[in-house]
Amino acid sequence: MNLKKWWSFLLALTFSVLLLAACNGGDDETGTDPEEPADDNGEEPADDENGDDDGDDDTAGEASEGGNVNIAFFSPPEHQFNPIYYTSTYDANVMDFIFEALFRTDDELLLQPHLAESYELNDDQTEMTITLNEGITWHDGEAFTADDVVFTYEMISHPEYTGVRGTYADKLVGYEDFRAGESEEFEGVVAEDDQTVIFRWEESSVTPEFNASFPIIPEHIFGAVEPGEIESHESSIATGEVVGTGPFMLGDFVEGDQYVLNANEDYWNGAPNLDTVTLQVRDQAVITGLLESGDVDMVIQPDGIVPSDVASVEQMDNVTLYQPQDLGYQYMGFKIGYRPSEDVEAGVIDTDNFIENEKLSDVRVRQAIVHALDREAMVGGEDGEGGLLQGSGQVLHAPFPEASWAFDENADIGLEYDTDRAMELLAEAGYEDTNGDGFVEDPNGEEYVLTLAYPTGNEPRENAAIVIEQQLAEVGINVNVDTPREFPAHSEIVENDDQSIDMYLMGWGLASGDPDPGGIFTSHVPYNYTRWVDETSDEMIQRGLSAPDAFEQEYREEVYSEWAEYVSEQVPYAFLWSMINNWAATDRVGGITEDPVTMLKDPHLWYVQE
Amino acid sequence: MTMSQPVKEPNEKKEILRVQNLKKYFPIKGGVLKRTVGHVKAVDDVSLHIFEGETLGIVGESGSGKSTLGRMMMRLLDPTEGQITFNGVDISTIRQSKIRPLRKDMQMIFQDPYASLNPRMSVGEIIEEPMLIQKTGSSKERQENVISLLERVGLQQEARYKYPHEFSGGQRQRIGIARALSTRPKVIIGDEPVSALDVSVQSQVLNLMEDLQNDFQLTYLFIAHDLSVVKHISDRVAVMYLGRLAEVAPKDDLYANPLHPYTQALISAVPTTDIDEKRERIILQGDLPSPANPPSGCPFHTRCPEAHERCTLERPEMTKMGEEHYVACHLYTQS
């Protein structure tokens, strides 16, 4: 009896395996066919009135209606397609096609109204009244209204919200109470009528547009869902259920493989030219081959072309490279001071209690170190060879990359690679090699060793540790490189002022377009990991944000330029580099909008030219 | 009177080796699953005895089970059933480790002089090995023994440094004989020791074996596939057919008066040197039946010129027909 059962189980299993073989295909191939015939109800391509297409020079081919564009990236998304909960940038890529915000950056990183039609700020910038564009509908046909905006901000402020996007709302009026569940009404964002929404901040907001630039989710869908269950609701994950206002809708997907986005024919900004965009997860090693053969049309953020492949992609006749600078940067921080361990335990940051790190408190030593670093060599050659970045990066002297409006190309900042100058400075500061071991001793004649900590995970950064050790040894500074830690462990010892480390490697990614360095460089903020206490700097940073002067960008530009000069002299950081993104698209795709932060702007303007 | 076995004659001859009702069945594995689907009755109920100092020839076609019988007597194969008594000791069921000392007294010469010598050992090592195993003598004594054995079988003593592949078949068989002699055995079982050799060499080896029998007081069990070979050397001859004994008789008696039709057929095939003697050649019909599926009754009835109905039904028993002359045939039994 039992035996028979087992028999039938085995048989069933073997047959199911055979059946699997037999009934393959079909369902997973429908809807992903790139050669689907063009739809005829779209609008004229390229000449779209809203098109801020700044001219693709090589639009030689015939623009055609419909078609599909394949975009490749290296890792699959995690299938959280709700803007308030996603964490992976791959999910963000998918959502860029689907969700939109009231504001978005233009090509100079300035925020411009998008879903918003216009906005008004009161004098002290504590209140912003936004008028929404008319005629915007969700993918399911419902009208987009101010209630959706209010709902979105309520959700990211909600007591049961577990995501990480609260920073967009935490300065709004009543956030604390609402978050704590002490008030039912959220006063921070209020709908005046269907087309008008008002944001209110506790204090003057220098970056009101940024705070109002969070992607909007539909209230008519999620309003009925328990806030705690939004994350796992099918409208957050499933094909056909994700509803946004964007030019494309999430279509069929094969998880971990490819994600089809179908054109939203009712897109408020004009129907997309394309029928579909297919996001494909492809192996990094074969990406260039796929580009060359035209199997893939675009390789974009967050991966882009691997630096070592850039040279060969450049040579491809059918591919255009886009190389905007990344807004993030890597640096080596100097532990100028440490918080005492009592403060660390209590979670207190009190600049008065900081313990000075005598090894690095002399600014000349820090300057000497920067002079000793050959950062050009780290970035590497233009030809895609050598260096840590194979040329896909730029040396940085202040935390403003070139793309940022705060970057002042005329400012005379930065300390050049100059080993003689480095040794001179060390000598001036009293650091000299007294025992002839090839390394300098400190002014008291004691051995001078700097400990460098670094995390794993970012290959160029990992490699930089070794390079820094070698380069500093050349000017006589003995660096003890710690064994690398996993990032969280590394982050913890840096944050908690482990006094055994003198220098550390880390990077900042600047998500917003606003260049305010206050969150990182002000003396008393937690992110001031170097524990650099400098009143001059604090004052400048303050000036850059003080109303009402700071409402003018020119004024801030001036202040930041000045501050950049100061910070590059005081060297709390040795700024290392910022990456250059290497994005590519084949010439089959036309209508791409060039933008420093994304290639996914206005995909409804894309078209296929044969 | 029918007998299931030859009864020991009151004789001054001492019986050195005796087998009783010996059987050896090999299982036949069949199909993909290697299940036993039948048996090859290689030796089926054989009883024999050998007297000290005599030469017993066993004759049969290939496949008649004579080699299996020889190997069983050496306990190189375990009998399926039956008894083997050597020097009064039952060796059919004792453990291999207990047999080992007995091997000193019982040695074997093999059919294929090419296959029976380990190609990776020098001749000296080969001849020395049985002594080494039986732990006889010191190393020096053994070496001397090897040299004298080599000379005794007609090879030069330098031969001991050479390897088997450097010798001809006859020479190799001499090496095999030297090896068999090395432990001074009482009994030597020769499993077709000359059938692989050229006729001219055969007689040399046979002569050597006869000489040695006298010198060493050996008892031979001499297995061969035709009667001509055993004619000269044997005292008695046993004829086997399909795993059974057909006839056992003193040599002269057998050649002069073969009783079993099979023996008659065999003898008629022996080439004779006497031109005057005209003999009718009896040609056997058909092939040897498969031992896996032997004919019922008398196994020989399928080819027997004298077969009658009874032969197909009843298995003939060994019948004494004269002094030491036994035959298993219905022609000589009353129903």
Next chain:
Amino acid sequence: MRIFLLQQLFLWVCMVVVVVLIAFLPRDLVFVSEEYETYGIATMNMQLYGERLSEYVAMIGAGSLGENRYGTSVLVDLHLYASRSLQLIGIASIIAIFIGTAKAYFDTRYKGIFARSSRKIGQGMQALPDFFIIIVVQMVVLWLFRQGFPQFSLYGNEDLSSFLFAAVLLSLFPSMYFANIVASTLESEEGSFYLIAAKGRGVKKSVLLIKHQLANALPSIIQQIPIMFMYLLSNLLMVEFLTSFRGAMYRTYQAMGFQETSLESLPNQFYIEEPVIVVYLTFFISLGFLVNIGSRVMTEIVTRRRLS
């Protein structure tokens, strides 16, 4: 036969248990996110082992084989990827058997320089690393493209061309292996009595080869099929890996944490999907057993037909 099948079933169960035991070895993964990067920190935790295993067993008891990292049932996952691989294996097997037999025929039928060198090449090929050959083939094809050869898709599994390309690559080694097997089996038949007899009757050599030798060699050839299949499977890993063919091997490789790594070199051990590993390994084990059983049954049938 019944005993044989029971034996196979018992072994199958044993192997699956071993797979489960290995796949669920205690690995405690902690995920931490920073900007664009996510780190998995692996620690060994013996206590977890029992828990993980009993959880898994409980889940199977509840009628589920587990889910992949997206929360989809592993069977759905398996269906998608395994069917691709099965198609690939099927096509490659057909190519391998066809080309293998043809080559073996050629090698045994003719004794000229071509047949001899073809035989030498076949033997030599087996001594070379498959992945290196595949890389070289890829490079040659890419070079041809640049010389103006009509382009087709080398990677992935979407296009018919890339699918066929992968199938051809996959059949490369097994067909050589198969050819060698068939050729040597045919040769071992040579000199047997019936052949000489047939030759004497003036039967044509080709007829002899196909009708007699091949037919007689069939059982021993069929017995070699499981080994050829293993050959195919190990090649499958390389082919799927090198051509980004998203089949079962590729998926298993992925499930073992070897993601398509991005340029920031995500840690290798990003995700390990134990239920996926278990179900895919079970799939391959089952395939192996099926082929084995099939080959035994075929041998039996062919042998019986010959005997009767």
Next chain:
Amino acid sequence: MSGPSPGSTKQVNTEPPMPEAKEQKKSYSPTKLIVKRFFANKLAVAGVFMFLLVVIFSFSAPLFVEHDPAQTNPLNTYAEPSADHWLGTNSSGQDNFARLVYGGQISLQVGVFIMLIVSVIGVVLGSISGYFGGWIDSIIMRVTDLFLIFPFLLLVLTVVTILQNVNVAILVITLGLIVWPNITRILRGTYLTLREREFIYSARAAGATDLRIIMKHMIPNAIGPIIVNATIIMAQMIILESALSFIGFGIPAPTPSWGAMLNEARSLNILTGMPWAWMPPGIMIVITVLSINFIGDGLRDAFDPKSSRK
């Protein structure tokens, strides 16, 4: 013992005389004959020569390779061949030439050690199985059956994934444990045929113990298949190790490995643009494996002249 009788001496003289050549060349042991036959085979000699070159190339590395194969130089990645870096550098700035040379040591070590382990297992289990037969044979054969139909390579991948830190020893042991069934089966077959040879019977007739028969008679006569299969295993293992390293499951960085070097060729840029980075390790694998195979073929023919195809 009595001396040779006149009769028997005469008999010696009537024996056909041995061929002259044999007399002159004195005595050749089987081993010497095999060596002689082996060196008469041109391809085999070429194989030995090539293999020795590979060995010398790999193990005399410290004499002529200046760079440490593990030493990364992040500032000098993907360098083209130069006087300093004969084969350029890889993505970590490691010297390709140094990695090629030291990678050979790893490959050869892996090959030799697995060969030893597997041969020992194969000889022991194969002789037990083939000589004694019976239930122990059945058990061993069922286990090897299993290995023949089970994708153990995948299981190795799983083990490597779980263990993470794999070194040469672990890799050797794991691989050894997978590949023993093949050689065991082959040797069992050899023993099965050997068991029926008459000299085995003669040894048993002389009263030799099983152990003595296995050690003195079986193994020396199976040495041909043992050595031939050992060479095959060695070649296969060198391929397997490089294949594992190639897909990232082998010996982890920074230990150099030919397979890992080839892995870089997955990038199209390197595949088509930097042949110096991946061609040499590929060619080295091919040369090593081919030379071992030539040696194996030569040995096979030398041990068993009948098998050579004419």
